[in-house]
Amino acid sequence: MSDAFEQALAHARQTEALAQISGRLGWDQQTVMPRGANAQRSEEMAALEAVLHARRTDQRYGEWLDKAAPSDPAHRAMLREMRRDWARNTKVPARLAAELARVTPLSQTAWEEARLAGDVAAFLPWLKQMLGLRREEGHAIADGGDPYDALMQDYEPGTDSDDIAAMFARMRPRLVALREAVLGADTPAPLTGHFAQDGQLRLSRRLAEHMGYDFTRGRIDLAVHPFSSGSGDDVRITTRVAVDDPFNCLYSTLHEVGHAAYEQGVDAAYALTPIGRGVSMGVHESQSRIYENQLGRSRAFTAWLYQAMGQEFGPLSVADADAFYAAVNRVTKGYIRTEADEVQYNLHIMLRFDLERALVRGQLQADDLEEAWNTRFAQDFGYPVDRPADGVLQDVHWAVGLFGYFPTYALGNVYAGCLFAAMQADLPQLQGQLEAGDSSAATGWLRARLQRFGALREPVETITHACGTAPSEEPLLAYLEQKFAALYDL
Amino acid sequence: MSDAFEQALAHARQTEALAQISGRLGWDQQTVMPRGANAQRSEEMAALEAVLHARRTDQRYGEWLDKAAPSDPAHRAMLREMRRDWARNTKVPARLAAELARVTPLSQTAWEEARLAGDVAAFLPWLKQMLGLRREEGHAIADGGDPYDALMQDYEPGTDSDDIAAMFARMRPRLVALREAVLGADTPAPLTGHFAQDGQLRLSRRLAEHMGYDFTRGRIDLAVHPFSSGSGDDVRITTRVAVDDPFNCLYSTLHEVGHAAYEQGVDAAYALTPIGRGVSMGVHESQSRIYENQLGRSRAFTAWLYQAMGQEFGPLSVADADAFYAAVNRVTKGYIRTEADEVQYNLHIMLRFDLERALVRGQLQADDLEEAWNTRFAQDFGYPVDRPADGVLQDVHWAVGLFGYFPTYALGNVYAGCLFAAMQADLPQLQGQLEAGDSSAATGWLRARLQRFGALREPVETITHACGTAPSEEPLLAYLEQKFAALYDL
Numbered sequence: 001m002s003d004a005f006e007q008a009l010a011h012a013r014q015t016e017a018l019a020q021i022s023g024r025l026g027w028d029q030q031t032v033m034p035r036g037a038n039a040q041r042s043e044e045m046a047a048l049e050a051v052l053h054a055r056r057t058d059q060r061y062g063e064w065l066d067k068a069a070p071s072d073p074a075h076r077a078m079l080r081e082m083r084r085d086w087a088r089n090t091k092v093p094a095r096l097a098a099e100l101a102r103v104t105p106l107s108q109t110a111w112e113e114a115r116l117a118g119d120v121a122a123f124l125p126w127l128k129q130m131l132g133l134r135r136e137e138g139h140a141i142a143d144g145g146d147p148y149d150a151l152m153q154d155y156e157p158g159t160d161s162d163d164i165a166a167m168f169a170r171m172r173p174r175l176v177a178l179r180e181a182v183l184g185a186d187t188p189a190p191l192t193g194h195f196a197q198d199g200q201l202r203l204s205r206r207l208a209e210h211m212g213y214d215f216t217r218g219r220i221d222l223a224v225h226p227f228s229s230g231s232g233d234d235v236r237i238t239t240r241v242a243v244d245d246p247f248n249c250l251y252s253t254l255h256e257v258g259h260a261a262y263e264q265g266v267d268a269a270y271a272l273t274p275i276g277r278g279v280s281m282g283v284h285e286s287q288s289r290i291y292e293n294q295l296g297r298s299r300a301f302t303a304w305l306y307q308a309m310g311q312e313f314g315p316l317s318v319a320d321a322d323a324f325y326a327a328v329n330r331v332t333k334g335y336i337r338t339e340a341d342e343v344q345y346n347l348h349i350m351l352r353f354d355l356e357r358a359l360v361r362g363q364l365q366a367d368d369l370e371e372a373w374n375t376r377f378a379q380d381f382g383y384p385v386d387r388p389a390d391g392v393l394q395d396v397h398w399a400v401g402l403f404g405y406f407p408t409y410a411l412g413n414v415y416a417g418c419l420f421a422a423m424q425a426d427l428p429q430l431q432g433q434l435e436a437g438d439s440s441a442a443t444g445w446l447r448a449r450l451q452r453f454g455a456l457r458e459p460v461e462t463i464t465h466a467c468g469t470a471p472s473e474e475p476l477l478a479y480l481e482q483k484f485a486a487l488y489d490l
Numbered sequence: 491m492s493d494a495f496e497q498a499l500a501h502a503r504q505t506e507a508l509a510q511i512s513g514r515l516g517w518d519q520q521t522v523m524p525r526g527a528n529a530q531r532s533e534e535m536a537a538l539e540a541v542l543h544a545r546r547t548d549q550r551y552g553e554w555l556d557k558a559a560p561s562d563p564a565h566r567a568m569l570r571e572m573r574r575d576w577a578r579n580t581k582v583p584a585r586l587a588a589e590l591a592r593v594t595p596l597s598q599t600a601w602e603e604a605r606l607a608g609d610v611a612a613f614l615p616w617l618k619q620m621l622g623l624r625r626e627e628g629h630a631i632a633d634g635g636d637p638y639d640a641l642m643q644d645y646e647p648g649t650d651s652d653d654i655a656a657m658f659a660r661m662r663p664r665l666v667a668l669r670e671a672v673l674g675a676d677t678p679a680p681l682t683g684h685f686a687q688d689g690q691l692r693l694s695r696r697l698a699e700h701m702g703y704d705f706t707r708g709r710i711d712l713a714v715h716p717f718s719s720g721s722g723d724d725v726r727i728t729t730r731v732a733v734d735d736p737f738n739c740l741y742s743t744l745h746e747v748g749h750a751a752y753e754q755g756v757d758a759a760y761a762l763t764p765i766g767r768g769v770s771m772g773v774h775e776s777q778s779r780i781y782e783n784q785l786g787r788s789r790a791f792t793a794w795l796y797q798a799m800g801q802e803f804g805p806l807s808v809a810d811a812d813a814f815y816a817a818v819n820r821v822t823k824g825y826i827r828t829e830a831d832e833v834q835y836n837l838h839i840m841l842r843f844d845l846e847r848a849l850v851r852g853q854l855q856a857d858d859l860e861e862a863w864n865t866r867f868a869q870d871f872g873y874p875v876d877r878p879a880d881g882v883l884q885d886v887h888w889a890v891g892l893f894g895y896f897p898t899y900a901l902g903n904v905y906a907g908c909l910f911a912a913m914q915a916d917l918p919q920l921q922g923q924l925e926a927g928d929s930s931a932a933t934g935w936l937r938a939r940l941q942r943f944g945a946l947r948e949p950v951e952t953i954t955h956a957c958g959t960a961p962s963e964e965p966l967l968a969y970l971e972q973k974f975a976a977l978y979d980l
Contacts, residue, residue: 013533017533036704040724043503044508047508216526233526233529271530
């Protein structure tokens with residue numbers, strides 16, 4: 001190990017330790033912080049962000065990175081991550097970073113109010129401002145390249161938006177066709193009833209344990225929006241409860257357990273290093289999605305869950321485990337991405353991807369966004385958007401400048417499809433194990449094949465290494481077509 | 491405002507914001523942190539401490555402080571605090587600060603084990619090491635002066651240990667005499683029964699509200715050791731519950747509410763500045779003690795509490811409000827400082843003060859500490875120490891190097907005595923208000939006279955300003971002699 005590499009790594013470790021603190025404060029703010037502490041917390045967070053920014057753009061750090069020449073593969077991966085971050089962070093002018101930090105919370109508040117009021121016009125000035133700032137940032141990072149692709153690298157290093165567009169173009173007709181077929185068939189009965197909060201939270205803990213979440217290195221709390229935060233030995237998740245909709249709580253928990261399992265599963269030797277965390281948003285989402293969907297919404301797992309819910313809540317409104325499985329996977333017409341089923345979810349993403357890419361590239365103006373959204377929604381879903389809160393105002397992402405983030409959700413689904421196909425080939429007993437309430441083989445496979453490596457390999461190589469083949473959308477589409485054909489007698 | 495002062499203050503504000511984060515992590519660690527996160531948290535805290543240390547000893551900060559010449563009184567007080575901290579922090583060699591940070595948690599663990607095992611010899615090497623490091627630090631800060639006095643300045647700026655020793659010498663015979671008289675009289679019956687945790691916590695919240703604790707800027711949680719943490723708009727307290735001893739929970743809560751009220755009560759204009767917090771440990775303790783004792787253990791307040799406990803827990807084991815008041819103020823033989831009543835508490839402090847001052851001055855050797863403790867305890871309390879956990883091993887303070895801290899507990903009691911005398915003179919209706927469950931006049935008086943000023947004035951001036959006269963031990967002694975003479979028919 002060269003001295004310069006050691007110095008750079010020590011610097012990065014300390015920065016990462018401080019970044020973990022920042023994450024913990026985010027958890028605190030959304031779970032336990034007294035509401036009157038908001039303004040003071042902003043000042044505390046700003047002080048910490050200033051420290052982080054100074055460390056990430058420290059000139060000496062850049063010099064160490066220049067001179068570093070490690071030979072060990074893990075160290076080379078760490079250097080790759082450190083150099084990428086350094087290059088990105090030093091390209092953004094301090095003035096722009098400060099302006100983004102200042103405007104983002106104001107824009108978020110404006111979006112919250114505009115969404116409640118259904119007032120797109122009130123949000124437009126903020127959208128334009130955030131779009132302008134992020135376009136400027138994209139151009140600064142892109143060095144003459146495409147600003148949208150540049151922004152995407154923050155979430156999914158190594159991606160090319162043309163590749164994504166081509167993949168989405170292959171997926172879209174098959175998903176539209178599947179959706180139409182499913183919605184043309186009889187809709188199964190939903191699960192109805194009153195499900196007390198205590199029982200939902202108890203069952204959430206059982207689900208998390210079932211899926212291998214390590215409570216000695218994490219905890220579950222309530223929050224308005226479920227999330228997972230932290231890396232290594234302190235990975236906390238949150239969930240939420242609606243007493244008439246237990247699947248909201250239970251599948252939010254499974255989703256966040258997937259994210260958390262990835263962070264908890266990274267090799268302890270990488271802790272607080274630049275590879276001691278999930279490698280990208282897309283790979284992260286592959287973990288949350290495979291826990292939530294391919295495992296959690298499987299016939300086998302829902303058979304176990306049907307029993308567990310009966311124990312917790314008494315007799316259910318559905319007749320048997322088959323009806324329960326159908327209720328879990330019920331497909332209905334809707335508007336909201338976060339409530340979408342496996343069939344429709346990716347259509348929501350494709351719509352956003354096309355629109356946000358056009359916005360960042362200057363091919364679509366913010367003033368025309370609502371009309372573009374509504375037109376495209378009617379094309380893909382077959383009915384008009386009823387109100388802005390169900391349309392262009394439904395997601396927080398653009399309000400806080402997350403242009404380039406949406407495609408990682410669909411990439412995660414695609415990756416989950418690949419991983420699940422490989423897992424099934426390796427684990428012929430999987431269905432029986434899940435039905436018996438034993439997920440250890442599945443979660444063990446994910447840990448051994450993917451989670452423990454953290455960011456050792458680039459995202460696509462991470463999936464390729466785990467599956468033995470390069471990622472493709474085909475396994476996901478085949479899985480969806482097969483699952484829903486069986487469920488809906490297509 | 492001079493430019494140099496503005497720059498220094500901006501630097502100090504940002505440092506204080508980061509220090510608040512450090513405090514919040516301490517809260518997290520003792521309330522909600524997963525136990526497996528300990529090692530990672532140490533690394534996170536070390537990274538933050540390194541940032542804090544670098545900022546506190548930053549050469550540019552020192553230059554701004556040298557040049558600053560503000561005219562506004564609040565700004566002059568801020569400069570006083572900043573200059574004191576800067577001088578202190580730059581006198582301690584980095585090597586010594588790092589060694590103290592490294593050894594302290596190890597020494598604490600060794601103390602915990604030695605205390606459980608009753609093994610003084612096992613703790614002695616750690617005591618010697620911590621004592622050696624802190625003596626070195628004391629000499630470094632003292633510039634040729636007394637090292638114990640130098641260490642005391644961290645907790646109680648402006649104190650002289652000879653003055654403290656002289657005051658304790660005046661207090662000790664009267665307290666020993668009062669203690670003997672009380673223990674010679676009939677002991678009242680204790681409150682007995684089973685008091686469910688939920689009820690104790692509900693009542694704790696009522697007590698905290700009763701005493702003006704602002705839950706929009708704070709919260710109460712459970713922890714092994716009750717504490718208060720944070721300043722300004724995020725001041726959290728913890729309590730603990732023993733189902734057979736409700737006073738433990740209720741009076742711990744009142745104590746911490748006193749600390750928290752001080753921090754919550756500081757003028758919002760001083761937030762995150764060097765005067766935006768309690769001025770010293772002694773003045774802080776005056777607030778916790780006056781809430782807990784002079785107010786909380788008064789005949790009037792206990793009359794209200796007797797009703798409130800009856801509502802929460804049903805009929806109590808004591809006959810009436812008088813018997814309840816006697817049970818709250820019951821004086822019995824014991825060994826443990828933290829469980830001591832108002833009569834005996836200060837005797838515990840005086841013992842520790844004399845011993846720790848002799849240790850730091852090199853007049854007492856660590857090897858001779860246990861014998862010195864046991865001899866002095868027998869003198870003041872009239873019976874021998876039964877085991878090390880009840881004697882020299884009972885407190886964590888010396889294990890973590892807090893030499894010079896103990897006297898601030900007694901100073902707090904003395905200051906509380908002064909404040910209560912002045913409050914009673916100003917508020918003739920106080921007893922009736924407390925009995926009716928209305929503490930607003932008392933807490934309003936403390937806020938207006940003391941809390942809102944934060945560290946605007948030095949500790950003694952803070953008390954003098956609030957009371958209209960300089961502090962003295964006389965009001966506390968008179969209060970104790972009068973209260974316990976009445977309670978015990980002396």
